[in-house]
Amino acid sequence: MTTPKKTSSSEQTPLEEAYPTTVEGLVLEERLGYALRRAQLKVFKHFDEAMREHDIRPAQFSSLVVIEGYPGVTQSNLAQTLSIDPPRVVSLINSLEERGLALRVRCKRDRRSHGIFLTKTGEALVERLKGLAEQSDLEATQSLSEIERRQLLTLLRKVYASEEGDD
Amino acid sequence: MTTPKKTSSSEQTPLEEAYPTTVEGLVLEERLGYALRRAQLKVFKHFDEAMREHDIRPAQFSSLVVIEGYPGVTQSNLAQTLSIDPPRVVSLINSLEERGLALRVRCKRDRRSHGIFLTKTGEALVERLKGLAEQSDLEATQSLSEIERRQLLTLLRKVYASEEGDD
DNA sequence: AAAAATAGTTACCTATTATAACTATATCTA
């Protein structure tokens, strides 16, 4: 790989050695969105690997955890909770139901809505997945100390939890 | 909105009040990937709003900043720098070129590659965009103090910059 | 009873991202 070298931006002919391989020193390093995207890419890559064996996607994992915590949750509440759109929930629950991990139970009280529950298989799987996910987080953030990891989590929560839109 | 109430997960009939609207208390709150995704969603939403006027997408912004910092950068180096695939760079540069913001200059030395440069218009725009992006970051993270914002940025960089894969 | 609202669904459309194959050049090697 050739060495990065910064040059005047008014020079309009191709350079020979002006090839960066990092964004070091660029304003990009100061942008939160960029840093978030890059960090997320890395963490998700680890997550994908950890879940590959069980063929579980991030959204499926999130759904399973929420259903486990709130058995009987409705699809619309799941949508709100995870900030995804109702149509997305349909295919999400379909996939879980087809794999025998969750099931819809029509609500007697309001027959428009479905309570969603985990099956025994689903409960067993989510327990396993939670362990794998925790391990994956640790691997993806080996460069952080335990204290830093907690700090990061706290700061991220502070960002996304702040009311303002209803993101 | 009804109140969340947690119940035994072995109960297989629909509940009346088991509807959460947050993930508070769930293991999900402990997952880094989840926190990153939610925070990124929020920050990107602000970014989109800030850039709407100029119709600039996150990847276009990143490209412009890198080209500004490394005039004459090649497409393959841009791909490496931003961790995106070569085909993605093609359409990215196409869009910038069509809008008169950047241009390809065939490299004399290696006629396979193109040096990419900003036009005057591109240079003017990227200056403006950098200001907007910074402002957007601040708005998206109003819940953080200046110190916390810097901490967050530092921690994120530490995560994505650590060598291990070549993410 | 009629109108309006809600939960879920279906159909559709767009943007993002990854993969494979192609071209043109350049480099290696024998």
Next chain:
DNA sequence: TAGATATAGTTATAATAGGTAACTATTTTT
């Protein structure tokens, strides 16, 4: 120097995420 190999960029294509609009079945409101 000829032939094989590698590289930069491109095109085509497919998989997927994500979002909108419209429809059905219910429930609630008036």
